[in-house]
Amino acid sequence: MGSGQDLYKKARLRIPGGTQLLSKRPEMFLPEQWPSYYSKAKGVDLWDLDGKKYTDMSYQGIGACVLGYADPDVNKAVHDATDAGSMTTLNCPEEVDLAELLCELHPWAQMVRYARCGGEAMAIAVRVARASTGRDKIAFCGYHGWQDWYLAANLAHDDALVGHLLPGLAPAGVPRGLTGTAFPFRYNHLDELEKIVSENGDELAAIVMEPIRNFEPEPGFLEGVRRIASRIGAVLIIDEVSAGWRLATGGAHLRYGITPDIAVFAKAMSNGYPMAAIIGVADVMQAFQNTFISSTYWTERIGPSAALATIRKHRQLNVAQHLIEIGTQIQVGWRAAASRAKLAVTVSGIPPLSHFSFDYKDGLTMRTLFTQIMLGKGFLATDSFYASYAHQSNHVKRYLTAVEEAFSVIAAAADRNEVSQPLKGPVAHTGFRRLA
Ligand SMILES: Cc1ncc(COP(=O)(O)O)c(C=O)c1O
Numbered sequence: 001m002g003s004g005q006d007l008y009k010k011a012r013l014r015i016p017g018g019t020q021l022l023s024k025r026p027e028m029f030l031p032e033q034w035p036s037y038y039s040k041a042k043g044v045d046l047w048d049l050d051g052k053k054y055t056d057m058s059y060q061g062i063g064a065c066v067l068g069y070a071d072p073d074v075n076k077a078v079h080d081a082t083d084a085g086s087m088t089t090l091n092c093p094e095e096v097d098l099a100e101l102l103c104e105l106h107p108w109a110q111m112v113r114y115a116r117c118g119g120e121a122m123a124i125a126v127r128v129a130r131a132s133t134g135r136d137k138i139a140f141c142g143y144h145g146w147q148d149w150y151l152a153a154n155l156a157h158d159d160a161l162v163g164h165l166l167p168g169l170a171p172a173g174v175p176r177g178l179t180g181t182a183f184p185f186r187y188n189h190l191d192e193l194e195k196i197v198s199e200n201g202d203e204l205a206a207i208v209m210e211p212i213r214n215f216e217p218e219p220g221f222l223e224g225v226r227r228i229a230s231r232i233g234a235v236l237i238i239d240e241v242s243a244g245w246r247l248a249t250g251g252a253h254l255r256y257g258i259t260p261d262i263a264v265f266a267k268a269m270s271n272g273y274p275m276a277a278i279i280g281v282a283d284v285m286q287a288f289q290n291t292f293i294s295s296t297y298w299t300e301r302i303g304p305s306a307a308l309a310t311i312r313k314h315r316q317l318n319v320a321q322h323l324i325e326i327g328t329q330i331q332v333g334w335r336a337a338a339s340r341a342k343l344a345v346t347v348s349g350i351p352p353l354s355h356f357s358f359d360y361k362d363g364l365t366m367r368t369l370f371t372q373i374m375l376g377k378g379f380l381a382t383d384s385f386y387a388s389y390a391h392q393s394n395h396v397k398r399y400l401t402a403v404e405e406a407f408s409v410i411a412a413a414a415d416r417n418e419v420s421q422p423l424k425g426p427v428a429h430t431g432f433r434r435l436a
Helices: 003-014 072-083 094-105 118-133 190-203 221-232 282-289 302-316 319-341 363-376 393-415
Strands: 038-042 045-048 053-056 111-115 137-141 182-184 204-209 235-239 262-265 276-280 345-348 353-358 384-386
Touching (some): 072 302, 094 276, 094 302, 111 118, 111 282, 118 204, 118 262, 118 276, 190 204, 190 221, 204 221, 221 235, 276 282, 302 319, 319 345, 319 353, 319 393, 353 363, 363 393
Parallel strands (some): 137 182, 137 204, 235 262
Antiparallel strands (some): 038 045, 045 053, 262 276
């Protein structure tokens, strides 16, 4: 067992749930075997606590490091910001430069506010929508963070959030008084949104959704959502926390021709340094002046400096096109490897945020075995691949050769009905659960 696993055992005693982010729990990948901690990272490579090197073909910083780990240009901007003093009594000019740049990239928006995390920024957007409309209720689609406004959906039906990314999110600690304030609808199911609207229309403050994630929008869906929001006077909030900076320099909504009232960015906008932005039309954004939203660390200099460097490089190098090309190579490779091994595998997601599933009863065991085999070959790998600018065709080639071998081992084990037999530890977890 490596030093990372030893440290994780200690962590579980000191840190409830073991980690700060569910998606970084070792149990979500490969219980009792995952390296768990890194000592350093560069490009697409990282080193565990024992100095063993892995190529990251999984989540690349849970989608945050769109340029690659420790990007030299972003790091230079951050060093400059810290050398010049990253926190003072006065404001940093970079926050104004960044506001100008975000509005230039999204000409429908006129004003910008900042936060540092995605879920936090989404909660701010929802507060502003409520302040701007004087209404309480929210219709939403997809995952938007851990905050009360969102988990309130599970107060009424404890499975309302199933299918919106994370099953098993109990609303413990969310005030019961929020029951009946958040209503989920599924992507491409305009009828479900229409039903929410027919029951709550003039009480809806906002319609909240990602522009795209796993499925392409069906013709008329995004236009329909926009039309409904305008008709009922609800604020259309597009959550670009994950989709943003993957298909365009800016929000994915730019590619799909949808005009939001508010768009929210975090993750990839600053290549791993904490930063989030809420951008919007002046009319709605002016409501920031009527509701108290304010925090000390939203004023620090590292986040906006990292964001400016990331976005400028993203635009200059057409990073989105690179992510699409690399992600497409991965999707094509997964399909080919599955067909050669005669495995039933479904590939989904926009190419920069690609996903596959083993379509079997013991698909999760197969995924765990896949991670185990790939780890042995020097890759961090699971059923998702998030592309970065640092991923090059040679990484993809090396990875796909390993995937072919892994798929054929898994197919052979499945033929013998022995998928769990080669596992050296328990099967991975999915969703949220309490750790024993
Ligand atoms: C679409 C979307 N919204 C919000 C969030 C929450 O962001 P954060 O983890 O930075 O709070 C995520 C995180 O995965 C996300 O994918």
